[in-house]
Amino acid sequence: MPTGKSISLFLIDGTADGVVSYELFNWTGKGYKVPRSRLKELSDREDLKRAGVYFLIGRDETDSEAAYIGEAGEVYKCLLQHLDKDFWTEAIIFISKDEKLGKAHLKYLEYTLYKSAAEAARYSLLNDNTPIQPVISESWQAIMNEFSEHICLLIGTMGYKIFEKLTKATIPK
Numbered sequence: 554m555p556t557g558k559s560i561s562l563f564l565i566d567g568t569a570d571g572v573v574s575y576e577l578f579n580w581t582g583k584g585y586k587v588p589r590s591r592l593k594e595l596s597d598r599e600d601l602k603r604a605g606v607y608f609l610i611g612r613d614e615t616d617s618e619a620a621y622i623g624e625a626g627e628v629y630k631c632l633l634q635h636l637d638k639d640f641w642t643e644a645i646i647f648i649s650k651d652e653k654l655g656k657a658h659l660k661y662l663e664y665t666l667y668k669s670a671a672e673a674a675r676y677s678l679l680n681d682n683t684p685i686q687p688v689i690s691e692s693w694q695a696i697m698n699e700f701s702e703h704i705c706l707l708i709g710t711m712g713y714k715i716f717e718k719l720t721k722a723t724i725p726k
Contacts, residue, residue: 560710566591575707581653582700584707585646592632592644601629604655605648606662606704609641609679610713619677620715622667622684624659640679645711647704658697660687665701673718 558577565572572591575584587595595601605628613619619640625631628646635641648654654662664684671678689697705716 558706560707573711575711577703577707580703581649581651582703583648583650584704584711585644586711587632587644587646589636589642589644592636595629598629600648600650601646602627603648603652604628604659605646606659606666607632607647608645608666608708608713608715609635609638610643610645610715611641613640613677613679615677617677618675618715619679620670620713621679622663622670623680624663626656626659638679645708645713647707649700657687657689658693660684661689661694661697662701662704665698666704669701669705670715673716675717675719676715 561576561578563574563576565574570588572588572595573586575586576582583600585601604624604626606622606624607628609621609623611619621635621638621641623631623635628648632644632646635644664686667678667680667684670676708715709717
């Protein structure tokens with residue numbers, strides 16, 4: 554039976570369409586929803602200089618929902634390098650508040666999130682390469698799978714259904 558969750562939203566600049574941070578109580582992660590036009594304003598946020606995973610969200614050339622899923626040792630710096638990609642309008646960022654995400658953990662998260670999004674087939678995935686599963690211990694896989702579940706929950710709460718499969722409606726007779 555699913556249990557209730559409590560999420561904290563903080564409107565960093567006091568506006569609903571600005572930068573928003575998301576925290577799930579009793580979780581070491583933290584999420585950010587950042588409009589592309591506001592990215593450069595975040596250069597002084599120390600927690601965005603940490604390692605994490607990120608999503609670039611927008612529309613592809615056919616006007617379908619599209620995403621790029623990546624990982625980086627320093628998320629903010631990496632996002633600046635993606636400003637040459639024209640499709641995205643928002644970045645979704647996830648970091649660990651306890652700074653315990655190493656490169657293998659990030660690669661595993663990127664792999665599982667990409668795989669889940671590809672299976673849902675709801676967004677066009679614009680990654681140049683398909684992430685591969687890194688070797689990490691069974692215990693760390695369990696920890697990262699739970700971290701990934703929290704990311705999926707928060708992204709859905711942000712309004713992006715990238716991990717939810719489309720279902721065909723059945724019309725009763």
